[in-house]
């Protein structure tokens with residue numbers, strides 16, 4: 001939530017900041033702002049001739065860009081922010097940067113200051129004037145209090161006073177050759193460029209300028225200069241840390257001719273899946289060195305606990321089905337936000353897996369910390385190298401879907417699912433619980449998955465046609481069983497988050513226990529009914545809703561000549577083995593949600609009220 005960018009170097013910073021903010025807009029998009037240090041050349045004993053110039057705007061980055069088009073922002077040092085409101089409405093006054101009373105200190109912040117009310121009272125008593133309703137505004141005023149000639153020292157004092165989370169970046173017109181920053185629990189990276197250096201909430205924001213990065217850790221403070229960076233630990237000591245290079249390309253962070261990031265990312269799935277399988281599945285051999293677990297440790301596992309939020313939790317639910325089926329190890333899945341507050345039981349020989357595409361979801365992070373404090377060994381599955389979850393886990397399995405910009409998770413979901421398939425198979429093989437012939441069959445089929453997904457994508461126009469017929473319905477029920485259930489839940493989540501239509505996912509057999517009461521002529525039921533071992537059961541469930549006059553859209557498998565008798569609309573995925581329908585059947589549903597939302601004129605990349613990475617509770 002909220003995106004930050006800062007630049008200091010030899011180039012003018014305005015365009016760098018605006019374009020970085022556009023790449024960060026998925027993190028928050030209700031208001032934005034920029035501040036630079038400008039020199040008016042008038043030096044006297046009270047001034048070095050430098051001052052802060054700031055502009056803020058409610059709305060999108062393009063509104064900010066428009067509002068400053070003719071303003072003089074000629075400067076080589078600046079900061080920018082795109083906001084997702086937590087404290088205070090998304091207005092111009094509440095947008096960042098926030099300034100101190102003197103107007104010399106400008107701050108952008110991503111996070112929440114939990115004790116801001118108490119700090120604000122204290123600062124007001126000292127005579128500070130506040131203009132916004134935000135928690136962030138206490139930061140520039142606190143820095144003003146603590147500043148005695150070195151902003152880094154003021155920042156270190158400030159970190160001792162605040163409770164909560166934050167990536168904080170500060171400009172100080174008294175020091176026009178440095179940017180000061182700090183991090184507590186919100187992501188912050190340093191980009192090392194040829195003609196200047198950067199700070200940002202994530203890498204795609206500055207990928208067009210550099211691929212060399214340094215990750216900032218919690219409680220560290222940063223002094224960023226145009227030709228170098230100093231990192232200080234929580235104890236104030238200078239830390240040496242090498243930069244690392246990422247192989248993400250800038251086109252992977254651009255739309256490349258697609259109308260929206262979401263559509264581009266849906267179409268990138270065959271590639272993301274191949275990349276995620278690469279090196280792990282070779283011929284029929286599976287390799288999971290990154291697990292850091294001996295075969296003996298795997299055989300001793302008595303339970304696996306998976307925690308995740310939203311779409312990632314649906315990948316976890318599919319993983320549960322697969323691991324229990326192939327490796328016969330019991331799996332529990334819980335949403336992170338519940339796990340952390342329930343005084344969880346961490347058993348010996350239980351493996352703890354956290355799934356999070358961003359690696360920054362605060363609830364998942366907190367759940368990991370809770371489990372770790374009770375002795376759990378943590379394996380993270382994430383798409384972002386160097387993310388907080390990756391760093392705090394004992395081992396990391398990276399998905400290689402490339403950066404996902406659309407708020408709605410698509411390609412990272414199928415990459416997570418592929419990891420679940422591979423991991424479940426690997427556990428099955430190590431524990432000896434999977435039949436050798438079956439193992440070979442699954443492995444063989446997995447190799448075909450990227451091509452089969454491509455075949456589905458080639459038929460996107462068919463799904464669009466169905467969406468064109470169904471977009472006016474106001475209630476959608478997604479039904480699936482076993483491998484189809486996580487797909488039903490994910491299909492419903494996709495539809496509701498980008499189209500704002502009421503959609504629910506249910507286990508087919510649950511309909512009779514309540515939800516069937518919703519069914520009437522205004523309802524569309526989406527059935528996930530490939531030819532698997534619950535096919536007949538799903539047909540009965542569909543009969544039940546058909547009898548209540550619902551419109552029926554089914555995702556079936558190729559060669560099913562019966563299904564049209566049960567449905568008004570059908571889309572056929574290539575045939576496969578039953579477990580693998582889990583990944584094939586979600587693709588048409590992602591496209592379906594996309595086209596429904598487009599028919600309704602929604603902004604699919606930035607749906608209302610949502611942000612890409614949820615770094616607040």
Ligand code: F6R
Nearest residue numbers: 310311312356357358361408409
């Ligand atoms: C839905 C979506 C969210 C995320 C959830 C967890 O499309 O994107 O439901 O899946 O916020 O995010 P991560 O995986 O980054 O922990």
